[in-house]
Amino acid sequence: MVPILVIAVLLLGLVGTVKLTNIANKSDLNTNSLPINPAKSSDINNPEILFNDAEVFDNFTLPGITTYYYATDLELIVNNYWLIWMYQIDFPLTQYSLNIYSNYTYLPAYLIQGCSGVHQLEWLVCRPPTTQTIYIELYSMLMTGNYCIEAECSTQKVVSSLLSYNVTLNPIDRVAIYHVLLDSGLPYSITLDVPSGCDFDIEVFWMTPNLDYGPDKRDHHVSNSSTLGQDESVSFTAEETEHYAIVMSQKAGSGIAVLRIEQSDVGDGGIPGFEILPILMLISIVIWLQSYKRKRPNFL
Numbered sequence: 593m594v595p596i597l598v599i600a601v602l603l604l605g606l607v608g609t610v611k612l613t614n615i616a617n618k619s620d621l622n623t624n625s626l627p628i629n630p631a632k633s634s635d636i637n638n639p640e641i642l643f644n645d646a647e648v649f650d651n652f653t654l655p656g657i658t659t660y661y662y663a664t665d666l667e668l669i670v671n672n673y674w675l676i677w678m679y680q681i682d683f684p685l686t687q688y689s690l691n692i693y694s695n696y697t698y699l700p701a702y703l704i705q706g707c708s709g710v711h712q713l714e715w716l717v718c719r720p721p722t723t724q725t726i727y728i729e730l731y732s733m734l735m736t737g738n739y740c741i742e743a744e745c746s747t748q749k750v751v752s753s754l755l756s757y758n759v760t761l762n763p764i765d766r767v768a769i770y771h772v773l774l775d776s777g778l779p780y781s782i783t784l785d786v787p788s789g790c791d792f793d794i795e796v797f798w799m800t801p802n803l804d805y806g807p808d809k810r811d812h813h814v815s816n817s818s819t820l821g822q823d824e825s826v827s828f829t830a831e832e833t834e835h836y837a838i839v840m841s842q843k844a845g846s847g848i849a850v851l852r853i854e855q856s857d858v859g860d861g862g863i864p865g866f867e868i869l870p871i872l873m874l875i876s877i878v879i880w881l882q883s884y885k886r887k888r889p890n891f892l
Contacts, residue, residue: 677715762846781856790845
């Protein structure tokens, strides 16, 4: 009986050792992994982790040029997009630069996209070709102030005249991103029903999956009325069979918008399907009349 217990204990210990070894090896596979830092970090080797779709409030605490480093908490799924947005809370607004990288060294060779200015709200989108952690660099110029920053991985939606999606936009969730598979050559209508008292915008585009620098938004469509409560809508014929990103942003107000993604009867510059048949009939009648005139005998 004792030898059996000894063997069982040894086997359990061996299994535990193998399991721990596998976990260690698994973490070693991600060469871009860095320790999680629970607080804002100016240490390039220890960035603060941005958890998916979770807003973080920070501040530029030092006057002068100050750089802070962030990293996403999960690796992107293929066909998804990463949205990184930053919002300045205090006035006067601080001049800043927001850059995203594909590598934890934050070297220019790994720069995916970047922007700079004195905007209150700024966002960037990238689409890595493989599972990839994204690294964010934010630095202020000469001022102090509070801001919030968020990283969000897009979720997939479908084209349907029977479905709609609620999108909450407010001072906590200022920007949201979805993606949807569209077919080349087909017309689509993407509409955001905006609640009263709100000013929301919508942008639709697709990006080549890559980590090269450049804002390569393709087949790009924007609806950005400044009228409160005005619905936003884009209608177009898809240029490619691709996963298109849908970015919705808040300018004013708070509320739940309704997003609809439908295949339509018209694209940019097209003719609605219900009007095509009468036009074809009219053309046929004109052709028949011309032919009849030529064939009619002349008795004079």
